[in-house]
Amino acid sequence: MxxxxxxxxxxxxxxxGKVSTYGQIAEVLGNSAYRAVxxxxxxxxxxxxxxxxxxxxxxxxxxxxxxxxxxxxQRALLEQEGVKVSDNKVDLNKYLWQIDVKIFK
DNA sequence: GTTGGGGCCGTCA
DNA sequence: CTGACGGCCCCAA
Numbered sequence: 246m247x248x249x250x251x252x253x254x255x256x257x258x259x260x261x262g263k264v265s266t267y268g269q270i271a272e273v274l275g276n277s278a279y280r281a282v283x284x285x286x287x288x289x290x291x292x293x294x295x296x297x298x299x300x301x302x303x304x305x306x307x308x309x310x311x312x313x314x315x316x317x318x319q320r321a322l323l324e325q326e327g328v329k330v331s332d333n334k335v336d337l338n339k340y341l342w343q344i345d346v347k348i349f350k
Numbered sequence: 351g352t353t354g355g356g357g358c359c360g361t362c363a
Numbered sequence: 364c365t366g367a368c369g370g371c372c373c374c375a376a
Contacts, residue, residue, distance in 0.1 A: 248360060267371055271359085281360040283370045288361080297370085308370035316370095 248274060251349050252285035259299045262327040263342035264335050268303050273344050286312070298322045305337040 251274050259265050271279040286297040289312035297311055298319035307316040307330070320330045328340050 271371085275359070277357085277372080278359040279371045280358065280369065284360060284362095284368085287370060300370085302370080303372060310370060312370095 246349075248278065248281055249285040249288065252282050253289075253291070253295045254349050255344065256286065256295050256297060256300060258345075258348045259296060259342050262340070264299045264301050264305070264323070264328060264337070264340045265342045265344060266301055266303055266305070266337070269342075269344050270300070273346055273349070283308075296322075299326075299342075301335060301337075304334065305341075306334045 252270060255270050255273060256265070267279040267282045270282050271277055274282070282300075286295070286300060289295050289297055292312045295312075298307075298313060301307055307319050309316060311319050313319060313322075316333055320333060323330050323335060328335055
């Protein structure tokens with residue numbers, strides 16, 4: 246199980262209507278591997294299995310380029326799931342997903 | 351509040 | 364094996 250695989254696994258565990266940050270994922274997988282996390286999602290071999298649109302940065306803002314093509318698609322998906330997006334940013338206080346460490350165990 | 355610079359981890363060429 | 368890049372994050376001016 247490589248780091249990338251773990252990232253996919255964790256991201257796939259994100260429930261609908263919730264979002265997570267690169268920092269949170271990195272915090273679960275390692276200490277500070279947010280770089281690797283972004284890289285992993287960039288590869289994103291299975292966008293259907295890996296909802297990278299539910300992954301945002303610390304500011305709750307959407308990324309510039311996603312495997313889907315553009316951030317507008319990501320925003321649409323989030324709103325479709327019940328997550329209200331304003332100015333390409335989500336309310337982390339409400340939609341931030343509490344990552345469970347056991348998910349990749 | 352905004353901008354700039356440094357540093358972490360992993361993968362690919 | 365070494366070098367470079369990335370959808371980042373944090374701290375200091």
